[in-house]
Amino acid sequence: MIVSTAINRLSDKLPLTAYTDDTLSASEISKYIAEQKDLIRKLNASSEPRASIESGPYTHHYLISDGVIFITFCDKSYPRKLAFTYLDELSREFINSYGRNIEQPDLRPFAYITFENFIQKTRRVYEDTRTNVNLDKLNAELQDVTRVMTKNIEDLLYRGDSLDRMSDMSSSLRAESSKYRKAAKKINFDAMIRQYAPVAGAGLIFVFLIWWLFLR
Structure with missing residues (x-):
């Protein structure tokens, strides 16, 4: 299940749009929403461009593309490959729609809140991992997400580990x-x-x- 999705500008972390599943109570997911915001604040141009961060029953997945952070957290059982295909689809549509205006200095928070409609529609498509269309996406997706770094939330938020370090670790994995x-x-x-x-x-x-x- 895809619980929450946020899109932020990388340079100053300005929130551009977001969507959270309203079937869950705020008390159930408030901790993980806070973690999502903390992760966004930690990201910068040197960070690994895509990664998964495990936290209790959920996993945060993020993608950095064209100066924009696309981040979501899902049930830990949700396929990682599908989560990144979902983020890839959001990034293509968002950049295609608003890419020229993202770096405007006077852009206000949640300037593209109407993009939430596209997030909701796309989320529904990806919600049932048993559907044929999602199985096709899983099989056809060429992106090798087995190389996506996976970290634990405690390492990043509570033990002071760096997302920048993940890039070196990922490079080492690619070399190996x-x-x-x-x-x-x-x-x-x-x-x-x-x-x-x-x-x-x-x-x-x-x-x-x-x-x-x-x-x-």
């Missing part, structure tokens, strides 16, 4: 991943050589015998 991919390719190539070398050798011997007996 590249190293393992290269190793896997070499292993596969060696296995192919071992599999087909005897066949190729026998074929060469056969050709040589034909040449020796009939063609020389």
Whole structure:
């Protein structure tokens, strides 16, 4: 379940629009709304562009794109891949609609509150992860979100860890991943050589015998 979504300007954290599920009581989610706001305040241009932060029964997911923060928190069981596809869809539509005006210095808070209607409609589409359209999105989405960093909320808000550090950690993971991919390719190539070398050798011997007996 997608509980709350917010869109803020990255440079000064100005809130541009937001939507929260009104079927849940404020007391149930007030702690996580506060965490969402704290996370927004911590983000900057050096932060990892997308990450997941676990907190109790929920997970915060955020995406930074074109100077805008798109952040949502969902039930921990909600597929992470689907959460980021949801944020990607919001970011494309929002930037396409308002991208030229986002950095206006006189922009007032919640200047694009009407975008809440699009958030609600998109949220409904992504709400049921069992629908065929969502399963198709899960299968077709090319973004490798297995590389998205996952942290615990205590590390970031209560133990003083930095979101900026996550970028270095993610780069290290990507380097390790590249190293393992290269190793896997070499292993596969060696296995192919071992599999087909005897066949190729026998074929060469056969050709040589034909040449020796009939063609020389």
